[in-house]
Amino acid sequence: MSTERDTSVPSDEPLTPEGMAAGWTAMPDMVEDDGEQEGGTDRLMSQDEIDTMLGFSSGDEKDGRNGIQAIVDSGSVAYERLPMLEIIFERLVRLLSTSLRNFFTDNVEVTLESIRSVRFGDYVNSISQPALLSVFKAEEWDNFGLITIESSLIYSVLDAMFGGKRGQPAPRIDGRPFTSIEIRMIRRVIELVLGDAEAAFKPLSPVRFNVDRVESNPRFVSISRPANAAIRVELKFDMEGRGGALHIVLPYATIEPIRELLLESFMGEKLGRDPTWENHLATEVWQADVDVTCVLHETRMPLKRVMKLEIGDTLMFDARPDATVSLRCGDFIVTEGRIGRVDGKIAVQVVSPLRRSKTTIAAFDSLASHLGATT
Known part of the structure; x- marks a missing residue:
């Protein structure tokens, strides 16, 4: 014989605030009792369980990913899986520091800010205007890469090449597109960066980087599908108060031919070869x-x-x-x-x-x- 609890409020009693509060207080107990009778399927989730499901970590699990957050981040590829990339781009920074000083006849400091794995579509949508984007082709790898120069670096380079004063930020002129002379000057800097990138990759895998085109609209640089993963390398240029950021984007499909080489770990600047x-x-x-x-x-x-x-026998x-x-x-x-x-x-x-x-x-x-x- 089963008995059912009558949880309804008698209609002949007046509904007071105290009665409503008592009813709300008793509801969790009634739900728990009903859940136990039905096999425990109607249990309320705690706040920690909700945070875990949504992927919000706390305490000692700040670096962990779980729940919905893990599903969202599952499509990204961490660049740490390619340890040789950091060594190559550190070598590129040293080469650029020397090349740019000779090119500008001025002190230029180049620093490696970050190496991250991003989705190509998200990166293109995050580019702030105005900017210049150069598509280059890796001949031996038979694929393309992208170089993005921010507006602050563009105006700083132009100011330095046309004799601007040191120690002062370059003036920014908005409301007009870049002229052909300005694009040609920036193209020379891009070719210089690509030349040093070839020297940085040479000990690992010789490759030639050729400038394919220079664009000012991010919609015209679709070298990969928006959902594909890519490596974004951010370089910082400082020319005594002037400067900006330069990004090198390499889709994973571009570096796939040398992926096995990038997975190796070598010690030293000479990539393990003396x-x-x-x-x-x-x-x-x-x-x-x-x-x-x-x-x-x-x-x-x-x-x-x-x-x-025996002795004396003949063969x-x-x-x-x-x-x-x-x-x-x-x-x-x-x-x-x-x-x-x-x-x-x-x-x-x-x-x-x-x-x-x-x-x-x-x-x-x-x-x-x-x-x-x-x-």
Whole structure:
């Protein structure tokens, strides 16, 4: 037998504020009792559970992502998965600092502000106007990248190139598009940045960056789908009170051909390669002494016959006196020769070219040319 609780308010009693408050206070208990009878499916969620579902973390879980926030962030790719990128762009900063000082004949400080993973569409929508955007093509990777120069940097570069005073911010002229002369001057700076970017990528993967076009409207730089992930590198330029930001955007599809190389981790500025050590090792290998064995002939015979050999026995070889012999270094056949005699000593005349290893012949040739040039 089941009993039901009558939670209705009698109609003949007046509805007072105290009665309403008592009714609201008793409602959570009634809901909990009903939930227990039905299997606990109507339980109210606590505030912590609501925060967890929405993805709001607190306490020690500030870096965590869960709930709806985890679903939203699942499409982004963290640049930390490509550790070589940070080393490459740090090298780019050092190269740019020298190149821009020579270009402007003035002190220019370049700093790497951040390297982030963004969606290409979100980045394009966040570009503030006016700005100049240059689309460049990576020839070896057969894809495109983007360089964005903010307005503050544009006016600072133009002011510095046309003889503006130092220590004063460049004047900003709004309400007009950039002239062809201004775009051509900014294009020279973009080509300088791309040239140093080629030098920064060269130790890892040689590539050529060519300027495809320069645009002022972000709608005309659709080099990737809006939902695709891209790497955004922010560089800060400071020219004694003048300057601004420059962004380099590389879609993940562009750097896909060298993704395996970017996943590697090397220590040092030379990306794990030390030319001095390589030259020293090649020199020592080139001057190393090896044992060369002259094999007159080889034959196979039963072990029973070998065990019965005695002093004075003669072994007949299936070879003529003028037959060639093989010169071996370990188990590797170097070349062939012919037995002879010189000044009462046995000699071998080489009759065929040396059989060089295909993997080391290039290294030996380069080392030989290097030693010849130094001597």
